[in-house]
Amino acid sequence: MQRRPRRNRKSESVRSLVEETSLSVKDLIFPLFLIDGSKKKAEVSSMPGIFRFSQDRMLKEIEECMKLGISAFDVFPAYPESLKDSRATESHNPETFYLRTLREIKKQFPEICLMSDVAMDPYSSDGHDGLVKNGKILNDETLEILGRMSLAQADAGVDILGPSDMMDGRVGFIRNVLDENGFHETSIMSYTAKYASVFYGPFRDALDSAPKFGDKKTYQMNPANSKEALIEADLDMEEGADFLMVKPALSYLDIIKLLSDNYPVPVAAYNVSGEYSMVKAAAAQGWLDSERAMLEILLSIKRSGAKIILTYFAKEFARLK
Numbered sequence: 001m002q003r004r005p006r007r008n009r010k011s012e013s014v015r016s017l018v019e020e021t022s023l024s025v026k027d028l029i030f031p032l033f034l035i036d037g038s039k040k041k042a043e044v045s046s047m048p049g050i051f052r053f054s055q056d057r058m059l060k061e062i063e064e065c066m067k068l069g070i071s072a073f074d075v076f077p078a079y080p081e082s083l084k085d086s087r088a089t090e091s092h093n094p095e096t097f098y099l100r101t102l103r104e105i106k107k108q109f110p111e112i113c114l115m116s117d118v119a120m121d122p123y124s125s126d127g128h129d130g131l132v133k134n135g136k137i138l139n140d141e142t143l144e145i146l147g148r149m150s151l152a153q154a155d156a157g158v159d160i161l162g163p164s165d166m167m168d169g170r171v172g173f174i175r176n177v178l179d180e181n182g183f184h185e186t187s188i189m190s191y192t193a194k195y196a197s198v199f200y201g202p203f204r205d206a207l208d209s210a211p212k213f214g215d216k217k218t219y220q221m222n223p224a225n226s227k228e229a230l231i232e233a234d235l236d237m238e239e240g241a242d243f244l245m246v247k248p249a250l251s252y253l254d255i256i257k258l259l260s261d262n263y264p265v266p267v268a269a270y271n272v273s274g275e276y277s278m279v280k281a282a283a284a285q286g287w288l289d290s291e292r293a294m295l296e297i298l299l300s301i302k303r304s305g306a307k308i309i310l311t312y313f314a315k316e317f318a319r320l321k
């Protein structure tokens with residue numbers, strides 16, 4: 001045998017020399033769940049180790065995470081039914097608790113990268129990402145609402161908007177609205193290839209945002225398809241997206257690779273709630289080691305081509321360093 005691949009695996013020092021992929025806390029964005037009120041910190045029952053925080057507790061959490069080296073956060077609000085309506089009006093009320101908290105976070109921690117989600121679902125009485133009429137999603141009417149929501153979030157100091165709604169034309173529409181209002185510096189990380197996935201289940205528990213009827217298959221992508229991801233990515237590039245995102249991550253590593261091989265902007269992957277909870281559930285049974293599973297998962301997402309990973313494991317990963 002002339003070629004023995006095991007020679008490059010013979011010791012830790014040789015293995016580390018030939019290691020191709022490395023993980024850094026700087027690659028990670030930590031998603032956080034916000035609730036109204038004060039002095040509240042409650043664990044999400046389907047996501048062990050992940051909490052819903054009121055503003056005061058969230059500020060403390062961010063400070064703690066920053067000490068561990070995390071510098072990017074994505075904040076998602078959980079709204080009570082009483083504040084939801086069919087047009088997601090609360091999403092662009094400048095005094096709503098979500099926007100007040102974003103403003104306060106940026107005031108206290110101007111150096112962090114603050115990200116937010118642009119979609120109607122947390123504020124919609126229908127629980128859908130777009131405007132519903134007679135059981136149908138109205139794409140172009142939704143854009144107007146997303147535009148208002150985006151402006152309100154940019155005005156609150158968000159650094160990167162994350163349109164997660166999958167309406168056609170939304171990246172360009174939002175880019176125009178931002179530019180017309182002087183928010184040239186607000187970035188857009190498009191949820192380019194967002195699949196209609198079962199793995200969002202625990203997130204919808206965390207936000208009480210499950211759709212009230214039907215599913216999201218007329219706007220989120222079919223898990224059977226990859227070519228559509230190229231159409232979505234072409235459009236996002238034309239429309240001015242600064243980052244492309246693939247979501248979920250683990251069942252879509254081929255899509256992450258496809259986009260990172262073909263587009264020059266950074267590709268992000270969302271390691272979603274169900275992917276987190278599966279690991280935690282198995283670990284709770286003693287069936288696998290949560291820490292090693294986390295490291296292997298994050299590494300595989302990075303290896304497939306993601307520069308950035310949104311993950312509920314961010315704090316746990318940061319603690320290891």
Ligand code: PBG
Binds near residue numbers: 121202272
């Ligand atoms: C809402 C949104 C969802 C997630 C991020 N933004 C859920 C959905 O589309 O139903 C899922 C994130 C996760 O599961 O961790 N537009």
